[in-house]
Ligand code: GLA
């Protein structure tokens with residue numbers, strides 16, 4: 001695990017820093033572009049995404065191509081030693097194309113074809129659009145595939161969405177035929193004898209029927225298949241002329257796109273994140289936990305390669321209301337949070353604010369003022385200067401003994417099933433409940449899909465593992481028998497991969513036997529309701545013995561497990577909330593209710609102590625402070641961050657000598673962090 005890995009751009013040994021750059025919007029003002037190159041140096045930037053939305057500038061009319069501005073910019077980048085991430089322009093189509101070929105525009109759920117407007121709205125199937133994309137990508141690849149400034153390709157932009165045109169529906173029906181073989185199998189998988197929805201011909205399979213949730217889950221699988229197919233289509237001409245890595249920018253946990261699957265076909269993981277921390281936000285710490293959780297997921301998509309922030313914001317994104325200014329310290333803290341989590345580049349949307357259109361008020365390195373004497377620019381330049389001191393961090397990795405399982409398909413399964421207590425963001429929120437106690441102890445957690453091998457960890461946490469894919473429960477059992485600690489919760493083992501409920505008791509498919517508990521019923525509460533929970537026997541929960549559960553209260557029975565906490569209220573008073581079952585050399589825990597984070601703190605706190613899980617610092621951290629550790633050979637890098645609006649002192653390990661990367665100075669004893677401040681120590 002501790003071998004240095006290659007950098008994002010092989011051979012380019014700097015932290016990537018830069019962003020989306022749109023010189024095509026400034027062709028009328030060459031002096032502005034000249035000024036950009038002066039400012040880039042002052043800002044300590046080195047990497048720019050070019051041409052994301054530039055199709056019309058390359059092909060102003062059908063079949064007539066010109067790459068003048070891009071030639072000049074690419075050459076200038078090379079001359080100044082910068083790197084270009086060159087985009088394919090399919091994220092937005094030229095007006096002439098939309099009007100000549102209306103079929104390239106998407107059809108929505110009501111059957112209406114979209115107007116020519118906005119972006120990210122082309123049909124995934126259209127042979128015309130595919131051909132146009134093939135041609136433009138080929139031109140770009142032939143022209144720049146071996147250009148010295150080219151470091152990576154950026155396919156389209158934030159690929160997402162669905163199209164219901166006739167071509168897409170036909171593709172869907174063929175995809176189903178391939179997947180199921182027979183209509184009998186399909187009808188069975190979707191339980192479509194319900195309401196007489198039995199399909200008797202493939203052409204009847206209309207995806208906009210929300211009464212068949214199994215079909216909706218398959219529709220999401222299919223639209224993801226289309227998206228990946230389009231991505232691969234775009235890559236083909238690039239691959240033919242260039243060896244540069246290829247990627248596309250992801251959008252965090254965006255529910256409809258299964259990024260775990262898309263990750264398998266990109267070369268580099270690139271995410272767009274806009275945390276916009278505000279020190280007076282009562283949910284500040286929780287937002288930070290959430291962002292770290294996403295970073296963990298992104299890091300684990302490709303453990304052998306660093307990931308990068310492709311987009312983030314230097315100031316306020318115009319779409320996030322209220323548009324609070326970034327307070328002092330916040331910018332570095334946001335960016336170092338990504339680096340601490342294994343990223344090796346943080347880029348921005350956008351380099352320079354445009355004068356018009358809907359993103360003219362979106363934060364940028366260069367403001368409308370047009371010079372470097374702004375707070376936003378100084379924040380970026382300070383970070384650029386810090387990054388120049390950080391190349392030694394490149395190649396260091398995050399090591400985890402704990403894994404959490406996060407599945408897009410489980411989330412789809414819950415969200416498309418009518419009834420079971422679904423609330424917006426419930427799936428990700430419940431994940432963060434469990435991650436929170438580790439975050440505040442600085443214990444790193446890997447986040448994986450349940451299809452990945454988790455046998456090498458010491459602890460595996462699987463909250464809301466709604467959809468149990470074949471073999472997962474058996475792997476969980478083998479993991480526990482071999483000595484692992486497995487924790488699962490309410491809404492786990494409910495459905496199989498078709499979103500069909502398991503029969504024979506929940507959690508199904510063997511999890512009931514592993515956990516030694518039967519979750520008979522589920523009580524879903526109003527937002528303002530809670531149920532008291534009492535810990536039983538032993539001192540595992542410290543002094544506090546009574547906690548609250550809310551939202552989901554599973555009503556469960558012991559089937560061999562021991563109860564560690566029970567309800568203290570309602571008709572299910574005395575029934576188990578937390579249980580432990582010993583199987584082979586390990587333990588399986590089941591948590592029947594959505595308990596408050598304090599309860600999880602106590603539970604995981606004890607687990608961490610009992611198992612002596614590794615922590616980067618021996619002393620407890622002040623609330624709202626976290627540490628992320630990266631390791632390279634014998635050196636440990638501690639990214640220490642304060643998500644509080646007040647200064648904090650952090651107790652360092654007494655016997656250790658630390659070196660602060662910011663100024664190279666030795667640090668011993670304690671570290672002082674400013675409000676919203678961050679530091680990086682090496683030991
Ligand atoms: C997304 C897009 C960018 C830009 C930003 C604004 O991430 O990819 O083109 O619109 O949002 O925040």
Ligand code: ZN
Nearest residue numbers: 123163165168
């Ligand atoms: Zn379509």
